[in-house]
Amino acid sequence: MMKGFLIGAAHSGAGKTTVSIGVMAALMKRGLRVQPFKVGPDFIDPGLHSLVSGSKSYNLDIWMAGGDHVRGLFANKCVHTDVAVVEGVMGLYDGGVSSSAAVSEVLGLPVILLVDARSMAESAGAVVKGFRDYQQGLRLAGVIFNRVSSQRHRELIIRGMESVEGVEIIGFLPSEEAIAIPQRHLGLYTADETPLKKSEIERLAAFIEANLDLGKLLTLTDYKVPETERKNVEVKKSLDAMRIAIARDRAFSFYYEDFLETLRAQGAELVFFSPLSDRVLPEGIAILCLGGGYPELYAERLSENSPMREAVRQWCLCGGRTYAECGGFMYLTEGIRDFEDNFYPMAGVFPTRASMRKKRMRLGYREILLSEDSIVGKKGVRVRGHEFHYSDIDPMPENIERVYRVAHPPGLECGGYRYLNTVGSYVHLYLGGRGFYSG
Numbered sequence: 001m002m003k004g005f006l007i008g009a010a011h012s013g014a015g016k017t018t019v020s021i022g023v024m025a026a027l028m029k030r031g032l033r034v035q036p037f038k039v040g041p042d043f044i045d046p047g048l049h050s051l052v053s054g055s056k057s058y059n060l061d062i063w064m065a066g067g068d069h070v071r072g073l074f075a076n077k078c079v080h081t082d083v084a085v086v087e088g089v090m091g092l093y094d095g096g097v098s099s100s101a102a103v104s105e106v107l108g109l110p111v112i113l114l115v116d117a118r119s120m121a122e123s124a125g126a127v128v129k130g131f132r133d134y135q136q137g138l139r140l141a142g143v144i145f146n147r148v149s150s151q152r153h154r155e156l157i158i159r160g161m162e163s164v165e166g167v168e169i170i171g172f173l174p175s176e177e178a179i180a181i182p183q184r185h186l187g188l189y190t191a192d193e194t195p196l197k198k199s200e201i202e203r204l205a206a207f208i209e210a211n212l213d214l215g216k217l218l219t220l221t222d223y224k225v226p227e228t229e230r231k232n233v234e235v236k237k238s239l240d241a242m243r244i245a246i247a248r249d250r251a252f253s254f255y256y257e258d259f260l261e262t263l264r265a266q267g268a269e270l271v272f273f274s275p276l277s278d279r280v281l282p283e284g285i286a287i288l289c290l291g292g293g294y295p296e297l298y299a300e301r302l303s304e305n306s307p308m309r310e311a312v313r314q315w316c317l318c319g320g321r322t323y324a325e326c327g328g329f330m331y332l333t334e335g336i337r338d339f340e341d342n343f344y345p346m347a348g349v350f351p352t353r354a355s356m357r358k359k360r361m362r363l364g365y366r367e368i369l370l371s372e373d374s375i376v377g378k379k380g381v382r383v384r385g386h387e388f389h390y391s392d393i394d395p396m397p398e399n400i401e402r403v404y405r406v407a408h409p410p411g412l413e414c415g416g417y418r419y420l421n422t423v424g425s426y427v428h429l430y431l432g433g434r435g436f437y438s439g
Contacts, residue, residue, distance in 0.1 A: 004084035004223030005141065006039070006109045008092035008100040010127055014116040015146045017045050018204070019173070020087040021052045021196075025205035026214060027083050028053060035081035037074065039100045040089035041365075041386040041428065043254035043292065049087070052201055056257045060086065060107075063098040063365055064384045064430035065258075067106050073258060073432075074107055075225045084109075084223065092131060098365075101135055110141035110221050112170060117157055118147035125160030128167055140167055141220040144212065148172040168220055171212035238438040240267030242286040249274035251302060252327055254292035258432030266435045275331065279307040287321045287375070287436065288312070290328025292428055295346075296356050296391065299336045303344035316349040322422040323375050323436065326389055329424035330354040333393060349422055350400065352393045362387040366427045367408035368415040374403045374423050376416070377437045382407060385429035 007023070009016045024034045036049035036057040041064060046057035058077055060070045078084050086109060088100030096102070104111050113131055117124050124145060132140045143161075148154050154172050161169060196204070208214075244263060246255070252275060263270060271282040276298060281288065290312075295302060303309070316322050316332070324332050335345040337355040346354075367384045370377050377383060383404075396417055403423060404416040416425040 001222050001224060002078065002082055002084065003218050003221045004078070004086075004107075004109055004225075005217070005221040006086040006088055006100060006104045006107075006111050007114060007144075008088035008104070008111050009090075009114040010116065010131065011091045012094075014114050015173075016087055016114055017048065019114055019144065019146065019208070020045075020085060021048055021201075022204040022208035023212070023214075023217075024049065024053045024085050025201050026208040026212075027085070029205050029209070030214070032082040033080065035077055035084045037077075037084065037086040038089070039086060039103045040095065040098060041388075041430070042089065043256075043428075045087055046257070047253065048196070049085075051196060055081075058257055059430075059432075060103050061098050061430065062102055062106060063096075064386065065432060069433055070103065070106060071226075078225050083218070093134060101138055104139070105135075105137060108139075108226075109223065110139045112217065112221075113140060113143045113167075115143060115145050116147055117145040117153070117172075118149065118175070121153060121156035122160030124157045125162070125164050128161065129164045132164065132167055142168045142170040142217060144170045144173065146173045147175045149175060168216060170217050170220075173207075173211050176207060235262055235265040235433070235435060237267040239263065239286075239436060242268045243282065243284050244268045244270050244287045244289055244436075245282045245285040246270050246272050247275050247288075247290045247328060248272040249276045250293075251276055251295045251298040252291050252293040252331075254327065254428065256430065256432050259430075259435070262432055262435040266438075268436075275308050275312070276301050276305065279305070279311075281308075281311050281315060285320075287323070288315055290322070290324035290331055292326035292328060295327045295330050296336055296338050299338050299342075299344040299346075302331065303335070303346065309345070309347045312347045313349055316347070316420065316422040319420045320422075321375055322349075322424075324422070324424040325428050326387075326426050329426060330391060330393075332422065332424050336391075349419055350396065350417060350424055352396050354391045354393050356391045358390075360388075360390055361392050362389055362426065364388075364409070366406050366412075366415065368404040368425075368427060368429070369407040370404045372401070372403045372418070373437070373439060374416070374418060375421075375436050376404065376423065376429060376431075377434070378439060383429050383431070383434070385427045387427050389426055
């Protein structure tokens with residue numbers, strides 16, 4: 001029988017990503033096939049999962065994709081695996097319908113709770129008991145205590161856990177700054193930037209092996225995927241034989257693997273290229289796709305690559321079908337003003353400029369309503385996604401067409417702009433199982 005579990009936490013910043021990839025690395029060291037997943041709309045953590053495990057990591061988000069899609073995706077990706085490791089998001093119960101607890105319930109997965117114990121002792125038992133009892137039906141199988149400072153600290157935590165029945169202690173992790181993953185304004189460094197070297201991954205695996213009882217973890221997490229959930233997702237071959245150019249490098253790397261696989265299922269051939277280093281677009285393409293990422297950190301290099309900027313500009317001005325979101329949308333503006341107020345010219349398709357701000361401008365789930373047919377879908381269709389960025393744009397001229405608006409939450413400005421056949425927006429849309437519209 002395969003094993004499967006979700007690593008949740010009492011709150012954000014408890015160390016979920018480090019512990020999750022450490023557990024993946026340690027299990028792989030034992031010769032097990034690990035299939036990683038991430039709860040929520042995050043792009044960065046799945047990339048780190050893949051860097052460590054060698055397997056594509058998939059997002060499980062009930063609000064964006066729906067419970068049926070999440071169950072089917074999880075079941076299909078677990079067919080040839082020994083252990084499914086799901087990294088949670090924020091605190092275990094944070095996020096409503098898309099919380100880690102909700103995903104564990106939808107999938108029937110046992111939960112391993114990660115508790116940051118640096119500012120508590122016996123009270124750790126009360127925290128675990130509260131999380132165990134907060135939601136009826138939650139299968140809280142075990143707990144990992146992180147940032148444990150000493151043997152005495154460990155003994156006090158054990159004392160606090162004596163009255164907590166049914167939850168096994170998997171282990172205690174001492175504070176270890178050497179295994180921390182570097183961060184910045186949008187979160188951790190991306191896998192494309194290789195924040196973890198092979199030696200660091202090996203050290204992380206050894207750290208987990210030395211401090212957690214992985215045998216107990218596997219004993220507690222038997223999991224059987226319901227056969228009824230395993231199904232082939234039928235997608236219309238609407239992009240048959242089309243070549244789609246996907247921008248992918250250190251500046252642009254935010255893509256859901258489910259979306260890329262859907263494009264292939266639609267019959268498309270995906271061709272990856274780098275706006276940072278390539279001088280021309282791939283030949284024979286039918287669609288250009290510019291995903292999100294960190295263009296603000298590479299603005300100077302992107303700007304200096306004038307042949308690529310001009311190639312993208314001419315593609316769009318000649319009516320080439322283009323989809324851009326967040327960082328990709330910023331690349332299509334007249335330019336980016338960075339955190340130090342330096343301005344760097346970009347492709348200049350949309351007559352506006354993007355400027356980085358010291359504070360976060362947008363964060364949250366979005367549902368957009370299409371007011372016109374576009375590459376995203378037919379008029380009247382609703383598509384869900386999320387928004388997270390530290391930049392904003394100058395007012396977009398009124399002559400630029402608005403093709404979709406934010407229907408949820410109410411009160412936000414336009415969601416998507418179109419110039420000729422180029423659609424751009426700050427919203428990261430979840431197009432897994434949907435793909436591009438070819439009508």
